[in-house]
Amino acid sequence: MISTWLAILIAVLTLIIGLVGGFFLARNSMKSYLAKNPPISEEMMKSMMMSMGQKPSQKKLNQMMAQMKQQSANSQKK
Structure with missing residues (x-):
């Protein structure tokens, strides 16, 4: 038992x-x-900005990608 x-x-x-x-x-x-x-690549971001009527420069794309990487690094630290 x-x-x-x-x-x-x-x-x-x-x-x-x-x-x-x-x-x-x-x-x-x-x-x-x-x-x-990452779930969003530069090409996806470029097409998204073009669909919103903005002309994406390489500098702006690099800034946005760096910003996204920084946000993901900050969220992983928490």
């Missing part, structure tokens, strides 16, 4: 530990993926 409850307890504990570990592993891998491959 006790060995059955002990086996169930161990199974539940390993399931919980696996779920928590998997969550943090997936979260960490997703953060590193997004840091390496």
